[in-house]
Amino acid sequence: MSMTVSRPQVLSAATVDALPEAPATVTTALAELEVWWSRRVDLAGLGSEWKNLATAVDAVAPQELDFGPVSSGLPHDSYALGSLYVNRLPTAERADYGKHYTPRDLADRLWRMGRNALGFGEVPRRLHGLVRDPAVGAGSLLVPVVREHLEASSEIDPEFVLASLPQFVEGLDTDPRAVYLANVVLASEMLPTLARVPESRRRPLPSLARVCNSLEEELAPALLWIMNPPYGRQKLSPKMRNRYSGSLYGQANLYALFIACALSGLGEDGAVAVLVPTSFASGSSFRKLRGQLAESAPLRSITFMKRRSGVFAGVLQETCLAVFTPKRSECVEVTRLSPEAEFVAIVPSPRTSHPWVMPRDSIDAAIAAGATQMQLNLGMAGWKASTGPLVWNRRKENLHAGSSKTRAHVVWAADIDGGRLHRDPRRDLHRYVALRDSADELTLTLSEPAILVQRTTSPEQCRRLVAVELDRRTLNRLGNRVVVENHLNVLLPTVEHPMLSRSLLARLLATRTFDRLLRCISGSVAVSAYELEALPLPSIEELEAWEHLLAEELEEAVLTAYVK
Numbered sequence: 001m002s003m004t005v006s007r008p009q010v011l012s013a014a015t016v017d018a019l020p021e022a023p024a025t026v027t028t029a030l031a032e033l034e035v036w037w038s039r040r041v042d043l044a045g046l047g048s049e050w051k052n053l054a055t056a057v058d059a060v061a062p063q064e065l066d067f068g069p070v071s072s073g074l075p076h077d078s079y080a081l082g083s084l085y086v087n088r089l090p091t092a093e094r095a096d097y098g099k100h101y102t103p104r105d106l107a108d109r110l111w112r113m114g115r116n117a118l119g120f121g122e123v124p125r126r127l128h129g130l131v132r133d134p135a136v137g138a139g140s141l142l143v144p145v146v147r148e149h150l151e152a153s154s155e156i157d158p159e160f161v162l163a164s165l166p167q168f169v170e171g172l173d174t175d176p177r178a179v180y181l182a183n184v185v186l187a188s189e190m191l192p193t194l195a196r197v198p199e200s201r202r203r204p205l206p207s208l209a210r211v212c213n214s215l216e217e218e219l220a221p222a223l224l225w226i227m228n229p230p231y232g233r234q235k236l237s238p239k240m241r242n243r244y245s246g247s248l249y250g251q252a253n254l255y256a257l258f259i260a261c262a263l264s265g266l267g268e269d270g271a272v273a274v275l276v277p278t279s280f281a282s283g284s285s286f287r288k289l290r291g292q293l294a295e296s297a298p299l300r301s302i303t304f305m306k307r308r309s310g311v312f313a314g315v316l317q318e319t320c321l322a323v324f325t326p327k328r329s330e331c332v333e334v335t336r337l338s339p340e341a342e343f344v345a346i347v348p349s350p351r352t353s354h355p356w357v358m359p360r361d362s363i364d365a366a367i368a369a370g371a372t373q374m375q376l377n378l379g380m381a382g383w384k385a386s387t388g389p390l391v392w393n394r395r396k397e398n399l400h401a402g403s404s405k406t407r408a409h410v411v412w413a414a415d416i417d418g419g420r421l422h423r424d425p426r427r428d429l430h431r432y433v434a435l436r437d438s439a440d441e442l443t444l445t446l447s448e449p450a451i452l453v454q455r456t457t458s459p460e461q462c463r464r465l466v467a468v469e470l471d472r473r474t475l476n477r478l479g480n481r482v483v484v485e486n487h488l489n490v491l492l493p494t495v496e497h498p499m500l501s502r503s504l505l506a507r508l509l510a511t512r513t514f515d516r517l518l519r520c521i522s523g524s525v526a527v528s529a530y531e532l533e534a535l536p537l538p539s540i541e542e543l544e545a546w547e548h549l550l551a552e553e554l555e556e557a558v559l560t561a562y563v564k
Contacts, residue, residue, distance in 0.1 A: 033184055044191035047199075059183040059207040062176040078143050078185045102140045102228045106275060109303065109341065110321050111144040114224050114273035117300055117323045124152040127168040129223025129270070134214035134258055136171030139182030141226050142208065145169060146189045158196040162206060165190070170222070171209030182209040215240065215257050221265045228275040229258035249288045256280060256289050263297055263324075272297060272324045278304065278523045281320075282355035284530040291353030297324040298349045299332050304360050304523065306338035318523035334358060334365075348372045355534040357520045366563040367513060368520040374536040378491075381537055382498025383505065385491050385529035387455065388484035389444050390433060399430035407432035408445055409478040413454050413487035416468045419510055421452075433483050446470075447481040451491040451506050453532060457525050465515045465527065467491075469506035489529050500543045508546075513558045538562075 038051045050056045102110075115125070127149045133141050146169055153161040169186070173179050187205040194202060234252045241248065247260035255276045262272045280286045293299065303321040334344040345365030350356040354377065359368040378385075390410065392399065400407060410433050414424035423431070435441050454466040475482065484490050491505065500508070508514055514535070522531050537543065538561045549557055 117271040132222040172212040225262035370562040371536040379533035385532040388488040453489040467509040
């Protein structure tokens with residue numbers, strides 16, 4: 001059987017020579033590959049001629065490697081090898097480019113979610129279309145993909161299987177060293193298949209990854225895009241901003257760009273499987289991306305990771321695994337890893353650019369499902385949230401313990417702990433701020449009743465939503481005006497008669513239901529003004545009926561409205 005195989009582009013000798021010299025730590029990490037590869041060759045039962053990486057794999061190393069003494073404890077595992085490389089990168093490089101390596105359990109889980117979306121079922125399946133990782137790094141997300149394809153191809157001519165593999169698996173990255181490592185790691189998964197090829201017909205193992213800027217190159221469509229893209233904001237050229245304008249709102253974030261890139265190259269039977277911070281589901285800057293996803297590739301499944309630290313080195317954000325498909329799906333399966341996968345809920349698939357309501361815990365499933373059906377939110381009901389204007393460390397010299405005619409009372413986040421307004425004694429040395437001029441009076445002071453909400457809570461707090469009403473009587477007692485510190489949000493009406501009064505809104509925010517509802521919108525301990533405005537509300541008729549309910553009566557009525 002004859003066939004033409006399309007191989008990924010690999011580095012030319014000229015390109016290799018032009019690369020900057022790698023840091024010593026990176027050189028050491030790459031040098032250890034030879035020993036690691038040799039062990040994998042032995043495990044596959046192949047001869048010593050396959051231990052030379054330069055001839056065994058159809059990929060050119062991006063620099064001359066020094067195969068000196070190495071640690072005898074180097075892991076056999078492909079995932080651990082990639083982690084070794086990333087951890088040896090300079091800290092600044094990891095931070096600047098958002099580089100991190102996907103742990104094995106998350107790589108396996110993301111592939112399982114992606115293959116389920118493709119309808120693969122329980123039995124290992126051969127790929128019938130291209131699986132692409134546009135930010136491949138050291139290749140961990142493609143390891144389970146290659147493993148399953150090769151396992152399912154065990155009854156097929158191994159020479160054909162290896163030769164055709166580049167048609168089904170592709171990794172792209174801008175880091176030449178990571179690309180080379182990915183090619184070696186993925187080639188190591190092919191060694192058992194190579195061992196089944198007659199010796200006289202064995203050829204160098206194909207490279208599956210190539211150096212490429214996925215965000216700039218025009219890429220052919222893929223059946224499945226699977227990725228753990230880099231995090232971090234990115235300054236775009238006018239051309240790039242125009243290309244991704246349908247997904248951008250404000251400053252561009254790298255992982256949002258990669259999702260948008262995948263959407264532009266996705267077939268109608270395909271899927272996008274991503275490992276990203278949960279901020280994409282609720283953050284203001286991702287609103288256009290959410291709208292695009294809801295329209296062209298709705299959310300199909302999502303897995304929240306219960307543990308926040310220790311997943312990626314130096315990354316503390318709440319993270320999730322999410323799968324999107326062009327095929328319309330009415331519902332989303334929600335699970336969480338803690339550490340095993342636990343079923344949470346089946347909820348309606350979000351069809352909006354507003355923050356998505358997704359339960360992190362099964363006890364919130366009914367509330368999330370009810371809230372998703374509501375058409376009204378706090379912003380629509382006539383309330384606007386903003387951040388307190390006083391950034392105290394920029395005005396240290398203006399903060400005082402005593403009052404005067406030119407000083408205003410400062411309300412700190414600690415002053416509303418427990419859901420009541422008081423003076424936290426730890427802030428009394430900075431209780432007043434001096435107003436320097438009329439501009440300060442205009443931009444810093446609050447002279448009308450409002451609701452104050454803590455912007456940041458701690459994980460150990462029993463409530464995520466901590467709010468108090470600042471009424472006219474309290475304002476008068478504090479000097480007719482206050483200055484709100486930056487760790488508080490301020491809720492003010494945008495119309496003379498909003499759909500719910502200030503008193504009712506304060507009581508709603510104090511209910512258990514609203515506290516759980518906010519947890520379904522944001523998994524972060526931070527409470528943004530944008531997320532507050534997006535809190536779903538029932539009909540205006542129900543809001544009016546709640547105006548005169550107090551305490552447990554209101555608690556019961558609110559819970560009933562959100563879980564019915």
